[in-house]
Amino acid sequence: MKLFQCTNCKSTVVFENNTCLNCGFKLGYSSYYNKIVSLDPSAATWQVKELDGKTYEYCDNYKHTVCNWLVDVSRDRKFCLACTLNRTIPHLLDDDNLKKWKHIEVAKHRLVYQLLRFRLPVVSKTIDDDKGFCFDFLEKDELPEESKGLKTGHVNGVITLMIAEADPVVREQVKQQMAERYRTLLGHFRHEVGHYYWDLLIRNNPEVLADFRSIFGDESQSYADALTTHYNNGPKANWQQSFISKYASSHPWEDWAETWSHYLHLTDVLETAYNFGLKSNPKIIAKNSLKMNAAFDPYTVTDFSRIMETGIPLLFTLNSMNRSLGEDDPYPFIISKPVEKKLEFIHKLLKGI
Structure with a gap:
């Protein structure tokens, strides 16, 4: 992944940072410009000169501390591109669910970053049900009885992940049971989105x-x-x-x-x-x-x-x-x-x- 800097103090920051530890400014990522910019911590919206002077606010999922992406205020939408892909998220009254969801979102945002770098179409099913894709992050008791064994998968543009996979202990147990050499959340997403892009790029060509x-x-x-x-x-x-x-x-x-x-x-x-x-x-x-x-x-x-x-x-x-x-x-x-x-x-x- 690209290296990023705080535009206020030039300190090195990472993709997931929402605050610069050196100067205290907030940080936000623009998926359109592929930049992280520093933001006045006392404000709720920002006119950002590095982003053509447009006015931005945080994605609505910033309030859950799972997203640091920015949304152009003029587009009148609550969620960033990565978060519009979520169809089902875990029940957040459970602190453990929130912790797991944070790990999931780190992996998913990195996936979306990469898809955009490849200039692949990233369209949510909420916008285009036929050609888009989305994510369902589920607990086991949310599945119908015939699907209780489902862990992760793709069907017609819907990528399902059991949130238990965000627990490294559970993931290691499954890795051993399946005799796998590698198992990560980011690896899951890259694999499952591959099925979606096979349908999009190959099936009808x-x-x-x-x-x-x-x-x-x-x-x-x-x-x-x-x-x-x-x-x-x-x-x-x-x-x-x-x-x-x-x-x-x-x-x-x-x-x-x-x-x-x-x-x-x-x-x-x-x-x-x-x-x-x-x-x-x-x-x-x-x-x-x-x-x-x-x-x-x-x-x-x-x-x-x-x-x-x-x-x-x-x-x-x-x-x-x-x-x-x-x-x-x-x-x-x-x-x-x-x-x-x-x-x-x-x-x-x-x-x-």
């Missing part, structure tokens, strides 16, 4: 659909039967050679969503490295070069080989740094050549190549 099938396989095979087989018999043999994860081997739709989420992971990590000016020159000579210079904005690069030549050493470096602290690898995956080809398909689709 015959040429792109044909290319998709040549790389990922025929998605018209029974999805229900494929998942039943996967859960009863486990992943396909030697799945590591062709898929980014075990679950990706279950069906072409899941292969797409898993690969899509990994492309978003990779792009976000590269943007962060670019903003920090990261580069490496290892003290050994390796068969596969571990040199890396993240001297480019990945959202503007069309050459996919540059993404991979920088991303693989960067991920290796991140894993090595985590191990130095006794932590697990943040990216415990191997990108095989078939997976690389799938990532390149997504790259070209998003770049319009």
